[in-house]
Amino acid sequence: MSLSIVSNLKGIAIGLSYNSKEILKRLKKTEFVKDIYIAGSSKEHENENGLIQIQKPREILLKKWPEIDLIIFIGSIAASIRIINSFLTSKDQDPGVIVIDNKCSRIVPLIGLHQSNTQNIACQIANLLGGEIIETNNSNDQNLLSLDAFGNQWGWKRSGKIDDWSKLVIKQANNEKIFCKQLSGNNLWKTSESAEIINQINKKETEKPDSTFYVSIFDNHETTWHPPVLWVGIGCERNTSKELITNSLDNFLESGNLSQQSIAGFATIDIKKNEAGILELAKEKNLPIKYFSKEDLSKIIVPNPSNVVQNEIGTPSVAEASCLLAAGEESKLLEEKRIFKNKNFPSSKSGAVTIAVAESKNQYNPTDGEIHVIGSGPGDISYLTNNARKALARCTVWIGYKMYLDLIKSLKRNDQVVIESKLTEEKERCTKAIKIAEEGIKVALISSGESGFYGMAGLLLELLQKIKKENRPYFEVHPGVSSVQLAAAISGAPLMNDFCSISLSDKLTPWSLIEKRIEGALLGDFVIAFFNPQSIERNWQFKSAIDLCLKSRQGDTPVLIARQVGREDQSKKFFTLNTIPLKEVDMLSIIIIGNSQTTLIDEIFLTPRGYLQN
Numbered sequence: 001m002s003l004s005i006v007s008n009l010k011g012i013a014i015g016l017s018y019n020s021k022e023i024l025k026r027l028k029k030t031e032f033v034k035d036i037y038i039a040g041s042s043k044e045h046e047n048e049n050g051l052i053q054i055q056k057p058r059e060i061l062l063k064k065w066p067e068i069d070l071i072i073f074i075g076s077i078a079a080s081i082r083i084i085n086s087f088l089t090s091k092d093q094d095p096g097v098i099v100i101d102n103k104c105s106r107i108v109p110l111i112g113l114h115q116s117n118t119q120n121i122a123c124q125i126a127n128l129l130g131g132e133i134i135e136t137n138n139s140n141d142q143n144l145l146s147l148d149a150f151g152n153q154w155g156w157k158r159s160g161k162i163d164d165w166s167k168l169v170i171k172q173a174n175n176e177k178i179f180c181k182q183l184s185g186n187n188l189w190k191t192s193e194s195a196e197i198i199n200q201i202n203k204k205e206t207e208k209p210d211s212t213f214y215v216s217i218f219d220n221h222e223t224t225w226h227p228p229v230l231w232v233g234i235g236c237e238r239n240t241s242k243e244l245i246t247n248s249l250d251n252f253l254e255s256g257n258l259s260q261q262s263i264a265g266f267a268t269i270d271i272k273k274n275e276a277g278i279l280e281l282a283k284e285k286n287l288p289i290k291y292f293s294k295e296d297l298s299k300i301i302v303p304n305p306s307n308v309v310q311n312e313i314g315t316p317s318v319a320e321a322s323c324l325l326a327a328g329e330e331s332k333l334l335e336e337k338r339i340f341k342n343k344n345f346p347s348s349k350s351g352a353v354t355i356a357v358a359e360s361k362n363q364y365n366p367t368d369g370e371i372h373v374i375g376s377g378p379g380d381i382s383y384l385t386n387n388a389r390k391a392l393a394r395c396t397v398w399i400g401y402k403m404y405l406d407l408i409k410s411l412k413r414n415d416q417v418v419i420e421s422k423l424t425e426e427k428e429r430c431t432k433a434i435k436i437a438e439e440g441i442k443v444a445l446i447s448s449g450e451s452g453f454y455g456m457a458g459l460l461l462e463l464l465q466k467i468k469k470e471n472r473p474y475f476e477v478h479p480g481v482s483s484v485q486l487a488a489a490i491s492g493a494p495l496m497n498d499f500c501s502i503s504l505s506d507k508l509t510p511w512s513l514i515e516k517r518i519e520g521a522l523l524g525d526f527v528i529a530f531f532n533p534q535s536i537e538r539n540w541q542f543k544s545a546i547d548l549c550l551k552s553r554q555g556d557t558p559v560l561i562a563r564q565v566g567r568e569d570q571s572k573k574f575f576t577l578n579t580i581p582l583k584e585v586d587m588l589s590i591i592i593i594g595n596s597q598t599t600l601i602d603e604i605f606l607t608p609r610g611y612l613q614n
Contacts, residue, residue, distance in 0.1 A: 016075025155440025185227025240351025375480020379566030
């Protein structure tokens, strides 16, 4: 199962010659590019049925430059620089620029390495197209943290003048000490290799403003990343205008020195589901609203209960109680309720609104979070698909069983974080991935082989189904090469005709049901692949399965035992149903049992499709 990433990125790709046509078409299928062009005039080339537009680059940029986030050139760096030179203004306003050669062998992030996330996008494209990314910025060369950009991948928003951030970046490049004071938000970033040299300010230390950045909800520092941890509780008279609610909120946050960029969402009572002012405000800010019943709100102890509110709607608090409920466990009421009326803002329309703010322990931004379920292949990194490599480059956090993570660790960047777990902790891995993605972070959940074959994909999707669709983070399943595919490939072509795979583990499936599946496969004359055949604890199931097979198939039916496929100790051995050495089979083995047509000649294991008979 795979969904398409819904991207708000406004990107274009321009081929500087007609030879770039096929690369442009590939880029058009990614989430990075909306429109593709070939440099020239429409008279020179055919217009590819409207897919590729033919236009002079300067004419394209005169129209597109103010509105786009990314430009990808296919051609030479020198020509690309000459084209964009007159359009460049400042690095916090210019779109990102990437240059790719005509063979897709070199991908160069040129402009916007920090602010436009160009470096990460270039890395994803390099993995997808199979090219090499050429990076020259200091942060990458010295394995430094991109101070003015890294927060984006942790679900944060940045405040402060670009010049102040640039000064920090320059200090870091000159090997000066950089400090961080984090007051809220996810702190997993500190475990990355790139963050090791950042000095953490504790309560006893004196801050060094010129060399410090902050992670907090407050607006009183020049260089700050703001995590989405604030829940705004709102109660209001019916038909209170959006203008009054907005003005009141702005005043409320400013008086508490709280950042608008740290708002995770709004909360109120469920009878306000059709309150136009609240709905319009949430839509304008692209933030969620959580609704609670009067019964749930009444259970929350608040500092300022109201008898008037109790008598009118059945709960003593809306604003304070709802923001605390929305913020979840271990939350704290940051700002007690204040009531605003039309007289506070004479220009606003009539109405009255009550506002309170609570701080959550956890970030919340599921619309920006992503979970990528990745099948890493049977072992050797060469079996990892380009699509999976792109997803790994996209994700900030990797979660998986340690042995599987070790097989792909050479692909990890220093700014990415790995969370290792044990073999039996599948549910914990999936739950952790969902929680992190709900915070607005991109997560890779990694299985070996193909994640949809006895892997993590099914469990993750079961858990996601329990979350309301509108609150689910985006997810995508990236297919991988299964161990059974490689086992078949190194032995010949035993799966050429109809086949099935059956797991012999009865930890999650009753043995009686497994027996029925084996009997059905035998009745249908399927080639059968057995996964999880035998372990120290499960030492009788495999023999029972072979005994079942011998009731329906000849004793000389060829059988493959492939072990550790795709890894250093890979082996393949051929036997028959009569001669299988049961003691040589373990959890690292894949067993393929031929059908009535399967042959084994000169160690070529083959199930004919029937082509020679036609």
